[in-house]
Amino acid sequence: YWSLDPEGLEALTTEEAEQLGFPPFQFTTEVFGKFWDANVYAGLRKFHQAKEFDPDSQEVALHLRHPLVQLSRDVNSPFAHGESVTS
Numbered sequence: 001y002w003s004l005d006p007e008g009l010e011a012l013t014t015e016e017a018e019q020l021g022f023p024p025f026q027f028t029t030e031v032f033g034k035f036w037d038a039n040v041y042a043g044l045r046k047f048h049q050a051k052e053f054d055p056d057s058q059e060v061a062l063h064l065r066h067p068l069v070q071l072s073r074d075v076n077s078p079f080a081h082g083e084s085v086t087s
Helices: 014-019 038-050 059-063
Strands: none
Touching: none
């Protein structure tokens, strides 16, 4: 926010900032992702199964001593294994 207060404690309203000629804030988000072809993932699943790991579990990550990540239960994950996204 914009503020004329030297401590920055009192924010200007949007209208005040506009009248003083301050530019509006523009928030943008960019997301970049990298992924392999689906055949690579299918090959990895077969490899893990051949090594007697359950590819739908955390067994491989635990075996490799990678830290586990807990996803929020409140978020829908459309990219979970086996699901497709339609627009």
